Amino acid sequence: MGQPSAGKPVMEDERSFSDICGGRLALQRGYYSPSCREFCLSCPRLSLRSLTAVTCTVWLVAYRLFSLCENSMILSAAIFITLVGLLGYLHFVKIDQETLLIIDSLGIQMTSSYASGKESTTFIEMGKVKDIVINEAIYMQKVIYYLCILLKDPVEPHGISQVVPIFQSAKPRLDCLIEVYRSCQEILAQQKATSTNP
Amino acid sequence: MVLKAFFPTCCASADSGLLVGRWVPEQSCAVVLAVVHFPFIPIQVKQLLAQVQQASQVGVAVLGTWCCCRQEPEESLGRFLEGLAAVFPHEPWLRLCRERGGTFWSCEATRRQGPGTPGEDQVTLIFYDQRQVLLSQLHPPAVPPDRQVGADPTSTGGLAAVFHTVARSEALFRSDRFDEGPVRLSHWQSEGVEASILAELAKRASGPVCLLLASLLSLVSAVGACRVFQLRPLSFLGSKLSTCEQLRHRLEHLRLIFSTKKAENPAQLMRKANTVASVLLDMALGLLLLSWLHGRSRIGHLADTLIPVADHVAEELQHLLQWLMGAPAGLKMNRALDQVLGRFFLYHIHLWISYIHLMSPFVEHILWHVGLSACLGLTVALSLLADIVALLTFHIYCFYVYGARLYRLKIHGLSSLWRLFRGKKWNALRRRVDSCSYDLDQLFIGTLLFTILLFLLPTTALYYLVFTLLRLLVVAVQGLIHLLVDLINSLPLYSLGLRLCRPYRLAAGVKFRVLEHEAGRPLRLLMQINPLPYSRVVHTYRLPSCGGHPQHSWGSLCRRLFSGELIYPWGQRSDKQD
Numbered sequence: 001m002g003q004p005s006a007g008k009p010v011m012e013d014e015r016s017f018s019d020i021c022g023g024r025l026a027l028q029r030g031y032y033s034p035s036c037r038e039f040c041l042s043c044p045r046l047s048l049r050s051l052t053a054v055t056c057t058v059w060l061v062a063y064r065l066f067s068l069c070e071n072s073m074i075l076s077a078a079i080f081i082t083l084v085g086l087l088g089y090l091h092f093v094k095i096d097q098e099t100l101l102i103i104d105s106l107g108i109q110m111t112s113s114y115a116s117g118k119e120s121t122t123f124i125e126m127g128k129v130k131d132i133v134i135n136e137a138i139y140m141q142k143v144i145y146y147l148c149i150l151l152k153d154p155v156e157p158h159g160i161s162q163v164v165p166i167f168q169s170a171k172p173r174l175d176c177l178i179e180v181y182r183s184c185q186e187i188l189a190q191q192k193a194t195s196t197n198p
Numbered sequence: 199m200v201l202k203a204f205f206p207t208c209c210a211s212a213d214s215g216l217l218v219g220r221w222v223p224e225q226s227c228a229v230v231l232a233v234v235h236f237p238f239i240p241i242q243v244k245q246l247l248a249q250v251q252q253a254s255q256v257g258v259a260v261l262g263t264w265c266c267c268r269q270e271p272e273e274s275l276g277r278f279l280e281g282l283a284a285v286f287p288h289e290p291w292l293r294l295c296r297e298r299g300g301t302f303w304s305c306e307a308t309r310r311q312g313p314g315t316p317g318e319d320q321v322t323l324i325f326y327d328q329r330q331v332l333l334s335q336l337h338p339p340a341v342p343p344d345r346q347v348g349a350d351p352t353s354t355g356g357l358a359a360v361f362h363t364v365a366r367s368e369a370l371f372r373s374d375r376f377d378e379g380p381v382r383l384s385h386w387q388s389e390g391v392e393a394s395i396l397a398e399l400a401k402r403a404s405g406p407v408c409l410l411l412a413s414l415l416s417l418v419s420a421v422g423a424c425r426v427f428q429l430r431p432l433s434f435l436g437s438k439l440s441t442c443e444q445l446r447h448r449l450e451h452l453r454l455i456f457s458t459k460k461a462e463n464p465a466q467l468m469r470k471a472n473t474v475a476s477v478l479l480d481m482a483l484g485l486l487l488l489s490w491l492h493g494r495s496r497i498g499h500l501a502d503t504l505i506p507v508a509d510h511v512a513e514e515l516q517h518l519l520q521w522l523m524g525a526p527a528g529l530k531m532n533r534a535l536d537q538v539l540g541r542f543f544l545y546h547i548h549l550w551i552s553y554i555h556l557m558s559p560f561v562e563h564i565l566w567h568v569g570l571s572a573c574l575g576l577t578v579a580l581s582l583l584a585d586i587v588a589l590l591t592f593h594i595y596c597f598y599v600y601g602a603r604l605y606r607l608k609i610h611g612l613s614s615l616w617r618l619f620r621g622k623k624w625n626a627l628r629r630r631v632d633s634c635s636y637d638l639d640q641l642f643i644g645t646l647l648f649t650i651l652l653f654l655l656p657t658t659a660l661y662y663l664v665f666t667l668l669r670l671l672v673v674a675v676q677g678l679i680h681l682l683v684d685l686i687n688s689l690p691l692y693s694l695g696l697r698l699c700r701p702y703r704l705a706a707g708v709k710f711r712v713l714e715h716e717a718g719r720p721l722r723l724l725m726q727i728n729p730l731p732y733s734r735v736v737h738t739y740r741l742p743s744c745g746g747h748p749q750h751s752w753g754s755l756c757r758r759l760f761s762g763e764l765i766y767p768w769g770q771r772s773d774k775q776d
Binding site for chain 1: 200202225226320322324356357707708709710712715721723728
């Protein structure tokens with residue numbers, strides 16, 4: 001019949017890896033079809049300890065200033081600053097999950113979900129993707145590995161116009177990257193085979 | 199290649215029929231635009247498709263069959279559907295089938311002839327919201343605006359081709375399944391054709407209204423361009439005052455809004471809409487300011503405080519000069535020069551105060567009339583405020599010019615005599631420094647003058663420094679006001695409102711979501727519009743501002759300050775060299 005023969009059932013297994021600082025990451029893989037895969041990396045959550053420490057510091061400083069100036073506006077300002085700062089941090093800075101969705105012959109989609117529920121998505125069409133590689137970089141005092149997408153240059157056929165890194169906030173280690181890299185290369189190989197023989 | 203079928207969500211519950219749309223062979227993707235219901239006559243369907251193709255330059259064709267029934271399709275229906283493939287030849291032929299009430303779909307694509315063995319392709323179903331895709335604009339636009347008229351749709355790549363196809367097929371969406379015509383279609387308008395009475399009325403009324411206002415505006419600009427205003431004193435004033443600049447800017451805007459030419463591309467339409475929004479906001483804020491100013495005799499209070507404030511500023515300047523004439527910050531100044539400069543500036547201040555007191559009875563009336571100008575817009579009122587600040591601090595500007603000229607003269611003299619002291623000369627012809635042999639008396643007088651100028655330098659430099667700082671303070675205040683005016687002028691309010699309320703209209707791209715999946719069934723994806731982030735909206739659609747940006751970088755500004763050249767922070771008057 002020509003239907004995708006004996007398609008494997010959807011695998012949603014979860015494995016735990018660690019990021020470059022030693023925090024725990026959870027990788028969930030979704031296998032929807034031979035041409036569509038999804039990788040979901042969950043970052044460590046906001047720790048109660050650091051939140052309490054920051055709040056206590058801010059409020060102690062506010063109390064000290066209040067005892068010097070006797071102006072109650074300082075206390076209200078401190079509370080306001082803490083709340084606004086926390087909301088801003090959750091909405092704009094703290095990323096909870098990063099997802100990579102590869103669909104053969106359509107493109108690659110990267111989604112970052114923030115702690116407040118906001119999601120920001122980027123989609124790159126398959127026609128612009130040259131390759132997916134693991135690259136090395138010097139980050140502060142470490143040398144780290146990161147996965148990136150190489151985009152084709154419209155002007156020069158063998159050139160690269162842009163390098164787009166994936167999993168920038170999760171920063172997983174090499175073992176996790178190799179897993180993702182292998183799956184992506186399988187799909188890209190399929191795509192290259194079909195694009196050369198239509 | 200995997201075959202991608204784009205299916206509109208509005209047709210998901212439509213009755214069985216034929217799929218009509220466009221096939222893009224390069225990307226192996228089929229864009230379904232509508233469903234033609236039974237019963238139909240094939241000749242009429244072919245006629246309708248030929249009409250649509252001619253009207254929209256999009257290659258619409260029958261792509262396959264759609265079957266939505268309560269239970270498994272009966273044998274006879276299956277054979278009937280297969281027979282249709284012979285009537286409407288198309289490669290590949292799609293067969294979409296859905297169980298009513300069920301969630302899973304089946305989809306097959308067959309090729310009968312062509313290169314390779316006849317067989318079936320793998321299909322991926324991608325659902326899209328037809329209305330959103332029709333109305334949205336991709337940024338950056340796939341086809342540059344100047345090529346849009348008559349551009350070949352197949353030249354756009356990837357998903358832009360899908361957007362292009364749906365946007366161009368307006369002709370197909372005109373007839374509906376409830377119409378009495380020969381062919382019954384189902385598409386996004388099937389729920390009911392969208393229209394608004396107010397929008398239609400506004401469109402009809404806008405023609406004559408625009409004509410009237412455009413003629414009025416051309417009258418106003420003709421008056422403004424007449425010979426009286428080109429003469430020397432008025433044209434000089436007009437170029438210096440920021441109010442006139444702002445009024446000219448607004449006149450340009452109004453002419454753009456009320457021009458009778460239709461907007462050619464979406465970018466021009468957005469520009470018009472943004473201009474309208476900016477003008478309306480300006481007027482609203484201006485009227486608010488007007489009502490605040492004229493209520494509870496605030497103008498009287500303002501006029502009462504204005505003269506004492508000017509007096510106070512003059513008194514503070516006098517104290518400053520007394521301080522400079524003594525031993526400022528412990529520095530020892532040259533007594534004679536100090537006294538001369540100090541007395542000169544003190545007399546200048548005395549003149550200024552007398553002038554202000556002469557004007558004091560008229561201040562309230564002037565302010566009242568100036569307050570009326572706020573009905574032209576908040577930007578005009580702010581520009582007037584900036585001009586009033588400039589006029590009231592005119593004496594500071596004068597002091598700055600005197601101090602800068604003196605300092606510059608001194609610096610030039612010093613550099614030239616320094617060259618003489620070393621035995622060199624500036625060659626004006628070759629524009630370089632050459633060695634030169636001077637006579638003894640030339641050297642003697644030159645060295646004497648050099649010494650005098652050098653020892654008088656600290657006094658002049660101190661006066662220059664103080665007055666430059668004061669001038670920079672005034673310039674900073676004016677700069678803030680101009681910044682605010684610029685903000686109101688160039689903020690694209692309509693685009694921001696559109697991004698807030700109808701985010702699908704401004705699209706940065708698309709995003710996909712994988713829908714419920716069962717093994718053995720085709721993959722189903724939902725395509726949604728990814729809206730443009732706010733920063734890019736402002737960047738793409740900001741209106742051009744008045745042109746009041748400083749032209750110099752910080753480095754060149756410091757250099758000019760150091761060498762004593764006059765600075766004009768607003769680059770408008772860069773042609774007026776001194």
